[in-house]
Amino acid sequence: MTAVTQAPAPAEAPPSVPPPRRRRPRGARVRRAADVFAVVTALVWFFPLYWMISSALLPNAEFRSSTPTFVNTHPTTEHFAGVLGDDRFWSAMTVSLQVTGVAVLVAVSVAFLAAVAISRFRFRGRKAVIACILVIQMIPAEALFISQYKMLDGWDLLNSVVGLSILYVGLIVPFNIWILKGFVDGVPVELEHAAMIDGCTRVGSFVRITLPLLGPGLVTGAIFATITAWNEYTLALVVMSDGNQTLPLWLQYFSGANQATNWGGIMAGSLLIALPVIALFMTVQTRMAAGLTAGAVKG
Template identity: 50%
Template sequence: MKTKASTGRRVGAVVAIILAVMWAFPVYWMINSSFLPASKITSLTPTWVPFGGSWDNYKAVLDGSTGFGAAMRISLSVTAIALVICIVVAFLGALAVSRFRFKGRKSFVLAVILVQMLPAEAMFIAQYKMIAGLNLLNTIAGLSIIYVAMVVPFTLWMLRGFVAGVPADLEEAAMIDGCTRFQAFMRITFPLLAPGLVASGVYAFLQVWNEFALASVLMTSESSETLPLWLRGFSEPTQFGAVQWGQVMAGSVLVAVPVIVFFMIVQNRMTSGMVGGAVKG
């Protein structure tokens, strides 16, 4: 029996390693190609390690004429605005649905579920007309409004599960010890909800940062492109009919950098939130 279990674990480990390599290979190839000249990228003989590579592709992308800086500023602004508003609104909504009993509560929860069931493409025309009527086309404010409306329902549903998982008795015990309701919430409940807020924030961040379809509808001007739109235009053939794949790969790496930085920050916050919640509880 022990031999069979050991064999099974080894097979599972081998399968996991193979899947991990398959998942990581496109990322490795993107980074590797970003340092290579066009002649090596298009060569029939692959270059596995970019020995002798250079930063020329990154310098070309960061050149002011490419529009990368403007697209980065727009994406960061839209993502920051949408993320903050989404987390605040969804968190308050999750608290109301989980902690309080009010008229129309079930209808509200049902409406949140129904909104998630609607295909996003079915609302493009209505959303476009609404933003155009507000004169917010090609603006950060207009795109942020739509992104908040897009992300809030599912984020609220996620946070509702986390809030419902924290017993209200903890707050009541703290209030018996002399805390006000607000103090009990901030000292006891909030640290326990920190991992849930981080998980929901990660979802909201990825949804907004990588969104392409809505941005292509609402941000039609070249001067108001988000990074996904900029990367689409940057990967189109030049006037000589050739795609600068090295620069495209370098641009893709630069687009991924904020995501990596965000995850590094979030990972630390998630760990501290879980430890703080365990101590407070």
């Protein structure tokens, strides 16, 4: 009897399995979402600046159009010519420069001395002084208008650069003390002690060792003081009158009950007012970074 052998059936090929999808790391997705959020935020913050520049260069006929235009196709400099040709603009510029210069110089100097005293010395009533500075910052500025007006009136300083500068110094000093105190606290007092061991006096060790490291803090306080004094409106409105106004008050000449609002002039004037502060910040920003690096190396 002959045995019949059958060839084994060919083995079936296993089903093809697609390669596993490489999952993107969670950190990459978070970074991409953060980048998108940063771009959207930057566009939101940039749009008012773009609108101000575009409106400052927009012809008057376009302002009267019923449909706003987001892209200015016919730029003009007529609004800038009108602003620069206004004598009241240069008068307000002079007052603003004087008030800002005096307020920044006095406020930063007073705040610096107070910050050093609070940070470096332990004296009776120190905590009370710190608490008073904190409470002063919580008081709304509007609550002090009447008392400030009567104070300047009693000193015969209404409608004067000196009077407005005094009010700005009082407005700037409390917050500047907190800013500068943080910088002074960040410089180890042991550096001064080491210099005193090497023969320096207390004042000499502070001037030679600590003061150079406080440059970024002084610049930060000066920038805050400059922006506050340059852009402040309400105090100047209370104590200053026509013919002796700051730049924010000067902008009100472009609108009134008996005239149509000159939006082109307002935008051009606002841009010219903002340019000095922007230029100052861009210039000092590099020095702040250099000062921080130098302070880290010296420390």
